[in-house]
Amino acid sequence: MTIALEVKDLQKSFGGVAVTQSVNLQVMPGERRLIIGPNGAGKTTLFAQITGDLLPDSGEVFLYGQNMIGKPVHDRAHQGMSRTYQIITLFAKDSLAHNVVLSLLGIHKRKNQLFKSLPANDPLYDQALELLDSVGLKSQAHRRVTEISYGEQRRVEIALALAQQPKVLLLDEPLAGLSRDERVLVADLINSISKETAIVMIEHDMDVALAFAEKILVLQYGKVIVDGDRDTVVNDPKVQEVYLGH
């Protein structure tokens, strides 16, 4: 079976600080993979190198066997890589529906149309409403992002990622800053994502994260210290020492 996402010997330094040290990662199609590690372990930096936001010093990133190194961020999105951000990055002045329409347009050939208008009854808006329905926000579709709660904004982030029908979805702390109830909502939403999409998630909420993950990769100072299934990782003494605190 072709590996959905493969990271080979990825290295990155900022000056004298090595933020990614020979990181290897293999994610199979439909797999749920968790990346954990203390603050500053290089988790988001690893995501940035996978998506192309940051160029690695060396190493390779493969998406379904295709080398992504050298490909710009937007090309990777077209190949089926999608992500959410740790800090919510939405189009604040626009409606939720318009946010999702932009995401749909990103991989649509219509995005370069110059003289044809994009009216509110465009089929793309119908699609956006369906997607917002899937994250429980259809009733708020015409509200601006600034008018909805933080937790709802997190769900819009996920709707944007899902609109691209990704083969690999990278979720960067999707539960950060949410209340207990909102966490349950978003966690249920993530668990409901089709198995056609492989998910790699960075998360600090261990209850949710461990319930979600099939395999876990633990990073410290940019290095993989353990990579294995839940039990292996939880029982690993190094993990207990650096991450669980005992």
Add this chain to the structure above:
Amino acid sequence: MILKNNYFYLAVAAILTIAPMFFGEYYVNLGSQIMIAAVFAASLNILVGYGGLTSLGHATYLGLSAYTSAWLFLKTGLDHGYTAIIAIAFTTFVGAIFGWISLRASGLSFLMLTLALSQIVWGIGYRWVGLTNGDNGLSGLTRPTPFGWDLENSTNFYWFTLIITIVCLFFIARIVNSPFGASLKGTRDQDKRMSALGFNVWKIRWISFVLSSFFGAISGLLYIYFNKYVHPSVMSITSSAEGLLCVIAGGAGTLAGPILGSILIVLLKNYVSGFVERWNMLLGIIFVFIVIFMPTGMVPGIIQLKNRLFGGKK
């Protein structure tokens, strides 16, 4: 709502069409100048308002187009129709190259690159006397006669400018409301997110730069037809700043903003200056007033005021 808007635009177009019948030649010419400035500001608004790319060199495209048309007419004797096509094509081509260079940077560096490139063209206008006639400018031009229509007549020229202005604004409106326009506004608000969504941000910005120079070139043609003379000062930083002022004062990122801004600036420059010697100072005061009380420009400011007074969406 769309129907209501269409009736409104039709009514405005009708009023503007019959306006010359009620005003003297001076005011008709003033109207033509406002429309030329409006096309210029609307072209800059594609970059500044919808793309979030503040340029301080946009007068280059107005000037280049005016110079190219005038030079070809005077030196080669080509018909106005041909000079217009070549001027627009050449200016858009230069815009494509300048855009390619300027978009290597972003933010303040982008602004400085647009300024530097425009200063080069302005310098050529002044110093390459053999080509541009230097400080004397190019004169001795005529206005075109499309389909035998005599544009030497002020009212005819006004109508001609009105038609071109409506066509330009129509196409600009189509562009900003198209999927491409949505993408452009997206790159203005969240460029990194747009890349992650599959948009080629650099390409979108470059196309908007080219489109902006294309419409800037059209305003240059109207300018040279109106004045029948062109001087290097038309490409100066002051001209670029005036365009930027029209956009910012009127409301960047709105269709009506650059028009309202142009009305304000052209009236102050050409009409009020007849009564107030220090009209620049008055412009400064008005601009400070706008920045303090309507920081997003007159059009959004008026809409907010209307909503506050009569209710409506904030």
